Amino acid sequence: MNTQSFVENDDTDCPQNFQDYLTGFFEMRKLRLLNAELNNPTSNQKQNKTKLLPTKKDYVYQKIMPGYHVGIDNIPKQLERITRNKGTNFNLLVAGQSGTGKTTLVNTLFGQTIINNQENESLTSCCGISKKKMIIEADDTQLNLTIIETPSYGNKTNNSMSWIPLVNYVDEQIRSYIFQEEQPYREHLQDNRIHCCLYLLEPNLRKLNKLDLITMKELSKRVNLIPVINKVDILNPNMLKDLKIQVKYTLDNRGVSICQFLTEFNNENGVEFDDIRTQYPFGVISSDKQILNNSGKLVLGRKYKWGIIEVDNSEFSDFLKLKQFLINDYMVDLVKSTESYYESCRSELLQTRILKARDYSNYNAEEYDKQASSPLTPISIPPDSLEELKELDYDDIENNKLKNYKCYEIFNKKLMDKIYIDWSPEFMERQFLFKKKFNEIINLEEKKFFKWAQALKKKQTVLNKEITTMAKQVEFLEGECRNLERMVLVDKKGGFYSNNSSTTLVGFHFKR
Ligand SMILES: Nc1nc2c(ncn2[C@@H]2O[C@H](COP(=O)(O)OP(=O)(O)OP(=O)(O)O)[C@@H](O)[C@H]2O)c(=O)[nH]1
Ligand SMILES: [Mg+2]
Numbered sequence: 001m002n003t004q005s006f007v008e009n010d011d012t013d014c015p016q017n018f019q020d021y022l023t024g025f026f027e028m029r030k031l032r033l034l035n036a037e038l039n040n041p042t043s044n045q046k047q048n049k050t051k052l053l054p055t056k057k058d059y060v061y062q063k064i065m066p067g068y069h070v071g072i073d074n075i076p077k078q079l080e081r082i083t084r085n086k087g088t089n090f091n092l093l094v095a096g097q098s099g100t101g102k103t104t105l106v107n108t109l110f111g112q113t114i115i116n117n118q119e120n121e122s123l124t125s126c127c128g129i130s131k132k133k134m135i136i137e138a139d140d141t142q143l144n145l146t147i148i149e150t151p152s153y154g155n156k157t158n159n160s161m162s163w164i165p166l167v168n169y170v171d172e173q174i175r176s177y178i179f180q181e182e183q184p185y186r187e188h189l190q191d192n193r194i195h196c197c198l199y200l201l202e203p204n205l206r207k208l209n210k211l212d213l214i215t216m217k218e219l220s221k222r223v224n225l226i227p228v229i230n231k232v233d234i235l236n237p238n239m240l241k242d243l244k245i246q247v248k249y250t251l252d253n254r255g256v257s258i259c260q261f262l263t264e265f266n267n268e269n270g271v272e273f274d275d276i277r278t279q280y281p282f283g284v285i286s287s288d289k290q291i292l293n294n295s296g297k298l299v300l301g302r303k304y305k306w307g308i309i310e311v312d313n314s315e316f317s318d319f320l321k322l323k324q325f326l327i328n329d330y331m332v333d334l335v336k337s338t339e340s341y342y343e344s345c346r347s348e349l350l351q352t353r354i355l356k357a358r359d360y361s362n363y364n365a366e367e368y369d370k371q372a373s374s375p376l377t378p379i380s381i382p383p384d385s386l387e388e389l390k391e392l393d394y395d396d397i398e399n400n401k402l403k404n405y406k407c408y409e410i411f412n413k414k415l416m417d418k419i420y421i422d423w424s425p426e427f428m429e430r431q432f433l434f435k436k437k438f439n440e441i442i443n444l445e446e447k448k449f450f451k452w453a454q455a456l457k458k459k460q461t462v463l464n465k466e467i468t469t470m471a472k473q474v475e476f477l478e479g480e481c482r483n484l485e486r487m488v489l490v491d492k493k494g495g496f497y498s499n500n501s502s503t504t505l506v507g508f509h510f511k512r
Contacts, residue, residue: 006250007208087135087142089191090331091173093223094147095166095215096200097154101230105200106147107288108300108311109323110136115147128152128162129169131192148194154211161429163215170194170222171420174345179413193342196224196326196334201281203231205243208250216256222341224259224334226276226326227251232283232317233302233309240283247281261337262330276325282318285311350408353416354397357407361389381410 064070094102107113115132130151136143148169156162173192180189199216201208219225229247232240251258259276290298291308301310312320326334360381381389388406393399421427 006246007210007213007254084141087144088332088335089144089146090335091146091148091192091195092326093150093170093194093197093219094200095150095153095197095219096230097202097209097212098152100200100202101286102149102151102198102200104288105198105228105230105284105286106149108286108319109327110145111300113288115149128165146192154209159211162211163218166215167218167222168420170219174342175349175413175416175420177342178346178349182408193338194223195338196226198322198326199225199227201227201229201247203229203235203240203243203283205235205239208247213250213254213256216251217254220257220260224262224337225256226259226322227256227281228322229281229283230286233285233304235283237316244281244283251281259334259337261341262333264337264340276330279318279321282322284319284322285309285313285317286319287311349416350404351397353411354392354394354404354407356411356419357389357392358394360410361386361392385410 092106094106096102103115106115114134114136128150130149131146132149133144133146136145150166153166154162173194177189177191177193180186183189197219199212199219201212216225216227227247229240229243235243257263258280262276285302287300287302289300289302291301291303293299293301293308293310299310300312301308309316311317312323314320385406388403389410392403392406397404
């Protein structure tokens with residue numbers, strides 16, 4: 001199967017080189033490794049050795065006396081009670097281009113209009129991302145649900161960079177949580193980390209949009225991604241089958257991983273979630289309108305001239321499978337697996353902050369000037385703090401214990417955010433475009449200046465010639481003046497003079 005042809009504008013839409021650009025924590029890792037290599041080529045090996053998490057190997061297997069009831073079998077019930085009382089937080093990102101049916105699908109999943117499109121505009125909205133928090137209660141159980149949507153996604157004339165704010169938003173939620181955890185009071189800690197992303201695709205039989213592909217690829221590195229083809233009611237079963245095969249094949253071949261974190265998490269917990277890997281993409285029909293079905297029952301569905309389709313009719317739609325996976329079976333697993341991803345991001349960020357400190361403690365202004373491309377941006381660190389940074393053990397950072405906190409204090413959120421911005425593809429692209437524009441302006445001005453200088457030179461030559469001619473004329477006229485003076489003198493003394501034209505005076509010799 002040829003996936004090349006299934007991706008729209010493969011060579012022209014989103015810039016190829018940015019497809020492999022990494023942002024956020026991936027960028028951080030790149031920066032950290034680069035810094036480590038620049039400063040100490042052998043440091044990578046040293047860093048890898050630190051692994052402090054206790055493993056099951058540390059435990060001793062203890063048998064309980066037969067007939068004695070310890071009560072550990074009640075732990076699941078206790079957890080159930082806690083979950084019932086506290087509720088479960090679930091942050092669901094519903095992404096996809098405008099009009100793919102994101103709002104409708106969310107409403108269909110929860111069986112009522114929990115979001116409406118008018119309201120969407122007034123929700124907490126930033127960079128084309130809207131967010132709504134709600135508490136859903138059913139059977140004594142509470143779900144603290146946050147729906148993050150991307151209204152009007154892909155509506156720009158040039159969408160090559162549209163995916164970056166969305167991906168940055170996902171990273172920012174993790175970064176924000178890490179920094180919130182460092183605060184002394186954590187009661188108001190807001191957990192906005194994305195647990196799962198439903199990415200909605202149009203039922204387009206011809207092409208997979210390039211923006212969709214790159215967004216899914218980048219999101220799949222960060223969240224549990226589930227691709228969904230919506231509005232499959234416009235396709236017949238064979239068309240839907242073909243489309244699913246095409247989409248699956250393309251995503252597999254373009255490195256888009258489905259629920260990657262769930263997979264990693266599964267391996268650790270000895271569970272296999274094969275269904276999600278074999279069944280994706282889900283082809284669904286969504287509708288937030290209730291209609292009367294043939295048995296006279298109100299159901300969610302769509303009405304056509306020829307009849308009706310219920311959204312949960314498994315013959316035409318995978319809606320039930322999706323709902324089963326997302327809510328009934330694996331919601332907690334999706335949340336838990338995000339936690340393990342968070343751990344790796346947290347460790348990445350903290351390590352980067354320590355290694356940044358090492359770089360600054362070795363910081364040499366002259367060296368910095370020599371390497372214009374150095375990833376170090378000068379910041380002002382008080383001299384005593386700099387001394388403290390110099391004293392830390394960077395080869396074995398665990399030796400520093402709480403002293404490492406000094407690094408976290410200096411390389412705080414503000415500074416780390418700046419580093420992220422400096423390294424983000426969007427910033428780099430903008431920097432590149434500004435530099436290009438600046439060079440174009442300089443070239444244009446230089447050309448103008450050159451033309452102007454040439455014209456001035458020409459003018460100068462003409463003027464010089466004029467000056468020479470005029471100087472000659474002046475010289476000639478001065479000569480004439482002198483002759484006339486002499487003639488006047490001769491006349492006064494009673495000598496001879498002529499009234500004729502000046503030419504007769506040329507070469508006239510006076511006797512004084
Ligand atoms: N035929 C059909 N139409 C659908 C389906 N799902 C949604 N729609 C229609 O698609 C249109 C757009 O749906 P929305 O839910 O507003 O799409 P959106 O992705 O939220 O759009 P933005 O908020 O602009 O990004 C509406 O008219 C929906 O009724 C479906 O499964 N089948
Ligand atoms: Mg919407």
